[in-house]
Amino acid sequence: MWLWNKIKQLTIPSRTGVVTLRYPYKPRPAPAGFRGQPVWDHTKCIGCAGCASNCPARTIFLRDICQEIRILIYDSSRCTYCGRCADLCPEKAITMSENFELATDNRQDITQTIELFMMTCQRCGRCYDLEIKNALDKLQMLGYRYDSLEVRKVIGQSTPEFEPEHLEKTATYRRPEKLEKSSCGKD
Amino acid sequence: MSRKEELLNLLKDKLRGKFLAGSSLEDKRLFIDIKKEALVETASLLMKEGARYQMGVGYEAKKNGQGLAMVHTFAFDADSLLVAIRALTTEDKPEFDSLTPFIPGAGWSEREYIDLLGLHFKNHPNPKRLVLSDDWPEGIYPLRQDVPYDLMPPSAEEVAFRLDEAPPGSSIIPFGPFHACLHEPAHFAVYVDGEEIKGCEYRGFMVHRGIEKLAATELTYNEIPFVAERICGICGSVHSVNYAQAVEAASGLKIPRRAEFIRTIMLEIERLHSHLMWLGVAGHLIGFDTVFMQAWRIREKIMWLAESLTGNRKTYGMVIVGGVRRDIDLTKADLIKKTLSEVEKDMLALEKAIIKDKAIHRRTKGVGYLSREKAVEWNLVGPVARARGLDMDARRDHRYAAYDEVKFDVVVADSGDVWGTLVVRIKEIYEAIKIIHQCLGKLASELQGSPLAIEIEGPVPAGQQGLSVVEAPRGEAVHYVLTGDDNRPERWRVRAPTYPNLQAVPDMLLNNKLADFPIIVGSIDPCISCTDRVAVIDRKTAADRILSRQELEKLSREVRSKT
Ligand code: SF4
Numbered sequence A: 001m002w003l004w005n006k007i008k009q010l011t012i013p014s015r016t017g018v019v020t021l022r023y024p025y026k027p028r029p030a031p032a033g034f035r036g037q038p039v040w041d042h043t044k045c046i047g048c049a050g051c052a053s054n055c056p057a058r059t060i061f062l063r064d065i066c067q068e069i070r071i072l073i074y075d076s077s078r079c080t081y082c083g084r085c086a087d088l089c090p091e092k093a094i095t096m097s098e099n100f101e102l103a104t105d106n107r108q109d110i111t112q113t114i115e116l117f118m119m120t121c122q123r124c125g126r127c128y129d130l131e132i133k134n135a136l137d138k139l140q141m142l143g144y145r146y147d148s149l150e151v152r153k154v155i156g157q158s159t160p161e162f163e164p165e166h167l168e169k170t171a172t173y174r175r176p177e178k179l180e181k182s183s184c185g186k187d
Numbered sequence B: 001m002s003r004k005e006e007l008l009n010l011l012k013d014k015l016r017g018k019f020l021a022g023s024s025l026e027d028k029r030l031f032i033d034i035k036k037e038a039l040v041e042t043a044s045l046l047m048k049e050g051a052r053y054q055m056g057v058g059y060e061a062k063k064n065g066q067g068l069a070m071v072h073t074f075a076f077d078a079d080s081l082l083v084a085i086r087a088l089t090t091e092d093k094p095e096f097d098s099l100t101p102f103i104p105g106a107g108w109s110e111r112e113y114i115d116l117l118g119l120h121f122k123n124h125p126n127p128k129r130l131v132l133s134d135d136w137p138e139g140i141y142p143l144r145q146d147v148p149y150d151l152m153p154p155s156a157e158e159v160a161f162r163l164d165e166a167p168p169g170s171s172i173i174p175f176g177p178f179h180a181c182l183h184e185p186a187h188f189a190v191y192v193d194g195e196e197i198k199g200c201e202y203r204g205f206m207v208h209r210g211i212e213k214l215a216a217t218e219l220t221y222n223e224i225p226f227v228a229e230r231i232c233g234i235c236g237s238v239h240s241v242n243y244a245q246a247v248e249a250a251s252g253l254k255i256p257r258r259a260e261f262i263r264t265i266m267l268e269i270e271r272l273h274s275h276l277m278w279l280g281v282a283g284h285l286i287g288f289d290t291v292f293m294q295a296w297r298i299r300e301k302i303m304w305l306a307e308s309l310t311g312n313r314k315t316y317g318m319v320i321v322g323g324v325r326r327d328i329d330l331t332k333a334d335l336i337k338k339t340l341s342e343v344e345k346d347m348l349a350l351e352k353a354i355i356k357d358k359a360i361h362r363r364t365k366g367v368g369y370l371s372r373e374k375a376v377e378w379n380l381v382g383p384v385a386r387a388r389g390l391d392m393d394a395r396r397d398h399r400y401a402a403y404d405e406v407k408f409d410v411v412v413a414d415s416g417d418v419w420g421t422l423v424v425r426i427k428e429i430y431e432a433i434k435i436i437h438q439c440l441g442k443l444a445s446e447l448q449g450s451p452l453a454i455e456i457e458g459p460v461p462a463g464q465q466g467l468s469v470v471e472a473p474r475g476e477a478v479h480y481v482l483t484g485d486d487n488r489p490e491r492w493r494v495r496a497p498t499y500p501n502l503q504a505v506p507d508m509l510l511n512n513k514l515a516d517f518p519i520i521v522g523s524i525d526p527c528i529s530c531t532d533r534v535a536v537i538d539r540k541t542a543a544d545r546i547l548s549r550q551e552l553e554k555l556s557r558e559v560r561s562k563t
């Protein structure tokens, strides 16, 4: 009985043959509909911050650095590839690519930055106030505008309430000449 | 009169003035508010009526000026009924009577809230620290609302968990926190007398990630499924479906039937891969690596199937509150059928080749024995309980998703040992395949073209309770949601199947040989990450730093040249 079982066990691998793939020498393409790294199309993005305020990993950051320029940074190091951002983008500016080989020792390799030129409202010069909470702020409560883009950390507080000191902290933050390893990972 | 009304009347009758309110949006749930003096009385009444203890949920209900709350949930499996009793206490006297003296399975649930909320439980036999790390300062209770979710108290050196004294005549062998036979960090101090195990103490909860706190302070309803999915590396869908069901139950949402079928398919695919994975690991733990290799080879097909269906091997991301995100159309259905027939064929061949192998029999029969009575006492769940003759399965007893429309058998064994668990899990593979085929039939015929998710209109009402169970591959997982303001739950509590099962491990180990330790612990398929999900921050994170490649290379070279 015992021997019979061992013979049976031997026949299984001989019948199946080799199943190990020659990866990475032979690339294995991802199947259709794979959720790899999201890729932004800067020509389509309107800077609405929908992706930033709905990203479960809070890894998309937006901030207005002046009246006209809004910066969007996607930091892949914390991304979970859930695809929520691509689902929610009203302009379909985000595609989930098939790119999954993302290991790197430089965070910049997998970061995407978009500088968006925003129009100014012809009537009021600026449609919303930075200090006072308005509808737009409520919509984009988190991961938006009060983030420090360079340190890329969601402001540490347990409530989404806005504190003026936080704004000060991020607004007066001096942007390093070059965004490099030295500015990431520790703070 | 239905069982629910019977229970309600009984409790009203016996408790009289101590009964405050009873409510239930759904017909299979009963939420009861009582005065805290009546906690023990109510729990013992329910236990006498044949209830099975599930879990305790503590939270701070400060917003409504109510102080601290403790919820205990019970299941009546024969009547498909879940009962939750809630009692409140004031903040200046945060004390409840402990249920542990007569329900040992409540031990951890109560210890958890000693740590996290600063509650006291009168008469608790072992009120030791359970969840928080050893150097967490006294007096900071992370689940209290005034403690921010990202609080990082400074770490302290030279504090250690004080293990109990070993029984006289035995010595301690430590397994863990990192040990070759454990796949996740946990610490077992095993007391041995020669080769024989005489007892064991467990210290776990080393991989807290503060998920529940995060959900209550930072995330929103529809972000949580994606975080819930990451509670566990094996049964992601279980947690996201379970959470979504709890929210849907609390807010009275009815999701499309097609979505329920797709959820069922994903849950069963997950069961397939989990059972195959466990089979492989079990083989590996008893030194039978043919099983490991072959089971994992078969499992890989399931992983690829999941990848084509959902876009990822493991984190499926299919579930949102109100439905699912992706459809399973006819081409995908064909792919599933093709893969399943291959898997079934391979599995039969593997089963035939190993099931009579003496090596397996000798290493599993009579090992990790626990009697049926003990299994009931410890509230065991899942294959571990079914291997001990308990005929229970949440898929049949508390029908959710589309399980009311599919036919399957609940596999039960009565050997009460690791062998029983093995048989149950192998047989369940075929049952899962049966279920998926039935679901695919339904999707193709009646449910063509129906929507995948409903639009949620208006905010989810606050202050509602929702309770949901899902039969994970390892056993019943329970989620409790109390809806809150700000588009997020006020409290979300997850109880993974390992939570009750792990508490029974010391009993399973008793009088076994030390060499069988890995397979006994492995037999419950412990998922440490699921069990540990609650509290806050690892004490090491404060000092975390990223090593550059050069540094790593340098380090490894140094080590190499030294040896
Ligand atoms: S894929 Fe998910 S985690 Fe990654 S950026 Fe998009 S929403 Fe965030």
Ligand code: SF4
Binding pocket: A040, A044, A045, A046, A047, A048, A049, A050, A051, A052, A072, A088, A089, A090, A091, A092, A093, A094
């Ligand atoms: S949701 Fe789309 S349009 Fe809006 S900011 Fe993100 S990428 Fe741009």
